[in-house]
Amino acid sequence: MSKKEILESDLIIRNYRTSDYPATLEILTELNKKYDIGFTEKKWKESSGLRQFKVNLKRITLVAELKSTGEIVSMGVIEAKKDAIGNYIGYMDNFATKEKYIGKRVGRFLAERAIQVLESWGCESVRINLGYDVSSKLIDVFCQIGFNPLLIVLEKKFNKK
Numbered sequence: 001m002s003k004k005e006i007l008e009s010d011l012i013i014r015n016y017r018t019s020d021y022p023a024t025l026e027i028l029t030e031l032n033k034k035y036d037i038g039f040t041e042k043k044w045k046e047s048s049g050l051r052q053f054k055v056n057l058k059r060i061t062l063v064a065e066l067k068s069t070g071e072i073v074s075m076g077v078i079e080a081k082k083d084a085i086g087n088y089i090g091y092m093d094n095f096a097t098k099e100k101y102i103g104k105r106v107g108r109f110l111a112e113r114a115i116q117v118l119e120s121w122g123c124e125s126v127r128i129n130l131g132y133d134v135s136s137k138l139i140d141v142f143c144q145i146g147f148n149p150l151l152i153v154l155e156k157k158f159n160k161k
Contacts, residue, residue, distance in 0.1 A: 006104045010068065013113045016061035016075070021048065023072035024063065031096045035133075038157075058121055064097075064110045073101045078114045080121045090118030090126040112145065129153065 016024070025041060032039035058080035063072050076095035083089050092114050097107040118126050127150070128142060139149065 004104075006066075006101070006106055006109075008105075008109045010066060011073075011106065011109055012065045012067055013062055013110055014065065016063055018048070020063055020072055020075075021045075024061070024075050027072070027075055027096045027098055028094070030099055034099075060117075061094075062110060062114055062117070064106050073098050074106045074110045076110055076114055078118055080118060080123050088122060088124050090115075090121065090123035092118075092126060092128045095128070108141065108145065111142075115145070127151075 025044060028037075028039045028044060029041070031037055059077065061075060061077045064074035065072050074095070074097040077093045079091045079093070080088060081091070092111065095107065095111065095114075097110075101107075115126055126147075128147065130138070143149075
């Protein structure tokens with residue numbers, strides 16, 4: 001693969017299949033090594049049933065696959081649910097792209113498709129949760145496709161023994 005941008009026509013963006021497990025594991029492991037996102041293979045394996053499309057469940061995992069090789073190069077989980085005051089909100093979580101494909105627009109194409117799906121589900125808005133120390137470049141990319149910084153979320157982790 002050359003260093004040039006990837007075209008949308010070079011990709012197949014589709015629902016996750018169980019055969020995608022090793023590729024998605026590789027992407028998330030790579031991301032965890034770089035940013036310590038709290039990823040563990042055990043939890044990813046245990047939640048495998050949540051990644052596949054189910055009728056009446058508004059949660060799926062999308063993957064971006066290179067048409068030329070079948071390689072899974074990006075992934076993300078989308079979900080729609082009502083918040084505490086009744087707004088129907090779409091969420092984009094665990095979006096990750098293989099490091100060698102970052103900056104080639106793969107993640108952007110996947111995010112745009114995810115937004116289309118969430119809108120088709122009737123969502124009123126879409127939210128993305130990012131780590132506190134995320135680069136301003138990534139925030140700029142999301143702002144270019146219509147997102148605006150809105151909330152700061154604080155988290156306390158519990159030590160489970």
